[in-house]
Structures are given as structure tokens and as C-alpha cells.
Amino acid sequence: MLDGKIWNDPKVRGVSIEARLLFIFLITEADDEGRLWEAPEEWKARVFGDGKTDVPGCLGELSRRRLIKRYRAEGRGAIFLPAWFENQSLSHPVPSSILPPTSKLLANYPPYARALHNLYTTEAQSNRSEAHRRKYQRALILLAKRLDGNVRTPSGHRLAIVRPVAALD
Numbered sequence: 001m002l003d004g005k006i007w008n009d010p011k012v013r014g015v016s017i018e019a020r021l022l023f024i025f026l027i028t029e030a031d032d033e034g035r036l037w038e039a040p041e042e043w044k045a046r047v048f049g050d051g052k053t054d055v056p057g058c059l060g061e062l063s064r065r066r067l068i069k070r071y072r073a074e075g076r077g078a079i080f081l082p083a084w085f086e087n088q089s090l091s092h093p094v095p096s097s098i099l100p101p102t103s104k105l106l107a108n109y110p111p112y113a114r115a116l117h118n119l120y121t122t123e124a125q126s127n128r129s130e131a132h133r134r135k136y137q138r139a140l141i142l143l144a145k146r147l148d149g150n151v152r153t154p155s156g157h158r159l160a161i162v163r164p165v166a167a168l169d
Helices: 004-008 017-029 040-048 055-064 110-118 130-147
Strands: 035-037 069-073 076-080
Touching (some): 040 055
Antiparallel strands (some): 069 076
8 A cells, every 4th residue: 555645754755756766666566564575677677667777776765764674684685664564454464475684673663573573463463363373473483583593493393594684784
């Protein structure tokens, strides 16, 4: 969902026209948890079509204004939109295939972190079965432990090691 109030947001108004257009594109391309893989060359062709626009520069503008946060996941560049959950209402969210940022990085974005934590466990998700919510909540807990370096479940089973993701800027 894209609210018309976006044009009055001082953060959005503080970036170039090209960066604004890219930001709107990122909103339309993000998954249900507000994340997407970085693909500047693809975005240059899809959004601008001219080959002249400095997409990395636009991403830098958006990052400096805290409209996006860039990080690394699985050795690739990823982005999350910190205000994602403030502007989206999801009735049937699908878990992201992109690893979330580390809890240390998320500490700088408390509204996003809280919303992500509550996404599948709140009463607002009552249309999901209790079993589904419990299963996803367990997956989030295990993922958090893997990202924080704990490679064993509470019952002692060994987990695959996942390198923690790191911030790009």
C-alpha cells in the first residue's frame, strides 16, 4: 500500500526526484517483511530505462535519510524498509526468503523490530491457525539463535551454521 502522505514526509522530500522514484519502486517490490535483494543494475533498467541515473547514489541518499537500511545477508546486498510496518497491513503475510538483519542492527530501528517480532504472533493474525503461528514463532526463535551464534536448539540438536549478516553503512 502506498499512502499519498508520502509526498509530505520530510525524509522523502529531502532526496532527489530520482531517489524518490526509486524509493516508490522499492516499496512496490519489497516482500511481506519489507525486504528485498539489492539489484542496482536491474533497477536502473526497470525504473529509469536511460542508463544514466546513478542508482547506487540514490540508494545512498535513501540510506542517509533512513528511508532504507542496507545490509548483507548470505553474502549478498539486501535492503529493508524501516517504516514498512507503519504503512502496511498484511492479512496473509508470507515469511521472507531473505534473512533479517541482526538484532544488533535492528536495535536502531525499534518500530520495525517490534512489528517483525509480532508479525505472526499477535491477535491481529487470528486468521492464521494457532499451529501455524507457533511454527513460525519457533522458526523465528531458531533463526535469531543461529544469527546470534548459538548453533544448538534448546533440546541440544545442532543447527546449520549461518554467518551473521552485517550492515553496509
